[in-house]
Amino acid sequence: MLNSKLNLNEDLFDPECKKTATRDGFGAGLVAAADADESVVGLCCDLTESTRMHHFAEKYPERFVEIGVAEQNLASVGSGMAAMGKIPFIASYAMFNPGRNWEQIRTTVAYNNVPVKIVGGHAGISVAQDGGTHQAVEDIAITRVIPRMQVIYPCDTHQAKLATEAIAQTNAPTYIRLAKQKTPEVTTEKTPFEIGRAQVMWEPTTKSLSLGIITAGPVTHAVLQAVRHFDEKGIGMRVLNMHTIKPIDKQAISDMARDCGRILTVEEHQRAGGLGSAVAETLTDICPVPMRIHGIDDVFGESGTADELLHKHGLDTEGIISQIENILKLKVCKF
Amino acid sequence: MTSITPKRVAEIETIARDIRIDIIKMLANAGTGHTAGPLGMADVFATLYFHSMKHDASKPEWNERDMLVLSNGHIAPVLYATMAHAGYFDRSVLDTLREFGSPLQGHPHREYLPGIETSSGPLGSGLSQAVGMALANRIDNGKTSGKFFFCLMGDGETNEGQIWEAAMLAGKEKLGNLICIVDRNNIQIDGHTEDVMPLEPYKDKWEAFGFHVIDINGHDIEEIADAVDQGRAVFEKPTLILAHTISSKGVSEWERIPEWHGKPPTPEQAEKAIAGLMDK
Numbered sequence: 001m002l003n004s005k006l007n008l009n010e011d012l013f014d015p016e017c018k019k020t021a022t023r024d025g026f027g028a029g030l031v032a033a034a035d036a037d038e039s040v041v042g043l044c045c046d047l048t049e050s051t052r053m054h055h056f057a058e059k060y061p062e063r064f065v066e067i068g069v070a071e072q073n074l075a076s077v078g079s080g081m082a083a084m085g086k087i088p089f090i091a092s093y094a095m096f097n098p099g100r101n102w103e104q105i106r107t108t109v110a111y112n113n114v115p116v117k118i119v120g121g122h123a124g125i126s127v128a129q130d131g132g133t134h135q136a137v138e139d140i141a142i143t144r145v146i147p148r149m150q151v152i153y154p155c156d157t158h159q160a161k162l163a164t165e166a167i168a169q170t171n172a173p174t175y176i177r178l179a180k181q182k183t184p185e186v187t188t189e190k191t192p193f194e195i196g197r198a199q200v201m202w203e204p205t206t207k208s209l210s211l212g213i214i215t216a217g218p219v220t221h222a223v224l225q226a227v228r229h230f231d232e233k234g235i236g237m238r239v240l241n242m243h244t245i246k247p248i249d250k251q252a253i254s255d256m257a258r259d260c261g262r263i264l265t266v267e268e269h270q271r272a273g274g275l276g277s278a279v280a281e282t283l284t285d286i287c288p289v290p291m292r293i294h295g296i297d298d299v300f301g302e303s304g305t306a307d308e309l310l311h312k313h314g315l316d317t318e319g320i321i322s323q324i325e326n327i328l329k330l331k332v333c334k335f
Numbered sequence: 336m337t338s339i340t341p342k343r344v345a346e347i348e349t350i351a352r353d354i355r356i357d358i359i360k361m362l363a364n365a366g367t368g369h370t371a372g373p374l375g376m377a378d379v380f381a382t383l384y385f386h387s388m389k390h391d392a393s394k395p396e397w398n399e400r401d402m403l404v405l406s407n408g409h410i411a412p413v414l415y416a417t418m419a420h421a422g423y424f425d426r427s428v429l430d431t432l433r434e435f436g437s438p439l440q441g442h443p444h445r446e447y448l449p450g451i452e453t454s455s456g457p458l459g460s461g462l463s464q465a466v467g468m469a470l471a472n473r474i475d476n477g478k479t480s481g482k483f484f485f486c487l488m489g490d491g492e493t494n495e496g497q498i499w500e501a502a503m504l505a506g507k508e509k510l511g512n513l514i515c516i517v518d519r520n521n522i523q524i525d526g527h528t529e530d531v532m533p534l535e536p537y538k539d540k541w542e543a544f545g546f547h548v549i550d551i552n553g554h555d556i557e558e559i560a561d562a563v564d565q566g567r568a569v570f571e572k573p574t575l576i577l578a579h580t581i582s583s584k585g586v587s588e589w590e591r592i593p594e595w596h597g598k599p600p601t602p603e604q605a606e607k608a609i610a611g612l613m614d615k
Contacts, residue, residue, distance in 0.1 A: 067504060068504070068507075072459075072496070076464050079453070080453070080469075080470070081471040083468055084475070086471050086474075104497070107454065112453055112454045
């Protein structure tokens with residue numbers, strides 16, 4: 001059953017469940033962050049409306065810088081502004097920010113230790129029709145490997161808004177991963193959010209606890225649907241939403257490993273280097289139980305609808321059910 | 336009309352010579368590092384820190400200070416030697432260049448040494464950072480703020496596309512509080528700039544991007560000081576000072592030779608070079 005303490009969306013299993021893009025939550029969150037702190041500035045690479053930074057730019061034009069199509073400059077201008085006490089949000093598509101400007105982020109932002117907030121829009125294969133060139137599925141890997149970098153991946157619009165406001169208040173360089181398409185609202189305005197604190201969104205209705213699933217991003221909705229499917233058959237599972245991939249919530253992973261004995265991770269990202277890798281790195285240190293990483297398996301994306309692409313990669317409810325069936329064959333390891 | 340007296344010019348020439356001696360000593364001691372660029376830029380650095388820039392070595396965080404971004408971080412020895420002479424730290428620290436635990440990292444790191452404004456080294460990103468600083472200051476203090484931002488670049492460095500991304504933005508924003516200095520020594524690692532990747536017509540390029548460009552002899556203290564004064568006076572455009580320099584200036588056997596870009600002198604070479612400088 002859904003964790004009642006989190007005030008999640010009670011309609012989330014309804015086919016008519018309200019859908020909103022995480023980028024919209026970012027757009028609202030940035031305005032709220034700017035209202036609260038005048039040091040917040042926004043920089044964008046010719047994608048102001050698309051990244052939803054236009055709300056901020058319209059309200060605070062004197063704090064907005066249009067960089068043009070120049071993502072390397074975007075990162076380092078942000079670094080310079082941060083060195084002067086600003087909290088710069090630098091926005092473009094994830095493929096180019098942090099894709100194209102990785103070294104600038106690594107050196108002028110993170111090595112320099114300045115609080116630039118990297119906003120990667122249109123991430124994942126679900127950007128769909130634009131095709132593989134524009135489908136960033138490596139961005140978590142390349143950001144979380146950078147020392148000092150926080151990595152946040154919101155599951156829906158409300159979480160994206162709260163995450164945006166929260167990262168504006170930290171001094172850490174931060175990457176926030178956003179999506180283009182409208183996705184189901186899993187949380188509500190009343191759902192809490194704290195950087196680095198994963199949230200148990202689902203606990204089994206029955207006493208059995210056969211599997212722990214760790215996920216992040218909009219695919220969380222499909223995971224919850226899949227888990228409900230097994231719960232109705234009496235197979236209990238727990239779902240942990242790891243919205244902060246770095247710093248990762250080690251305690252929550254450890255608790256899940258000890259309680260569940262098997263772990264599956266699910267993400268719309270390459271299997272290599274993403275959420276699953278981060279969980280595996282933690283498990284090997286503290287509580288190595290059998291686990292499987294479910295994500296995109298070392299291939300590029302392609303054109304299609306978001307539904308077609310998510311289905312191809314097993315990231316819809318049907319595909320996740322199939323992954324769960326496979327991992328349930330693995331021996332449970334209890335510590 | 337120049338703002339610098341002949342007496343001060345002579346004093347700064349002596350300081351620049353002493354900075355060169357320290358550069359050679361620290362590189363020979365470290366056994367690693369870049370020689371040509373630091374020696375070539377000693378006159379520019381001495382003039383900036385002892386005449387042109389508003390700064391206070393006893394208060395590196397002073398709010399009113401001008402800020403310097405060294406984009407071509409590999410010429411750090413000239414920055415370090417100049418800062419030591421200006422009183423930011425004791426000159427004995429120069430002996431620790433590139434050593435484990437030293438504040439003098441191989442390429443500058445702002446968290447290791449007070450007075451370093453930004454960490455730099457990978458070429459091409461300094462101008463963007465200086466533009467960001469200048470923009471942030473304009474948001475806070477308006478266009479008439481007396482605070483200036485200096486960005487030093489190498490000529491070979493401007494092969495990087497990011498330089499021109501930043502130049503476009505500086506021109507668009509008419510950053511009158513930005514003064515750039517390019518070390519036009521015509522060499523880079525693989526040889527002469529015009530053979531590796533031609534930059535000319537170099538002045539025209541910067542002008543096309545919206546800069547007020549001043550050509551100077553980068554070893555003439557009075558010309559350096561005057562160019563910075565002019566940069567401060569030009570309100571509606573960023574300024575770019577094209578400082579024509581001789582690589583490894585001061586040690587005639589090493590001058591203009593690209594091979595000296597990235598290697599240090601041996602102790603014997605250093606001793607001979609220092610003796611030559613002492614005679615000047």
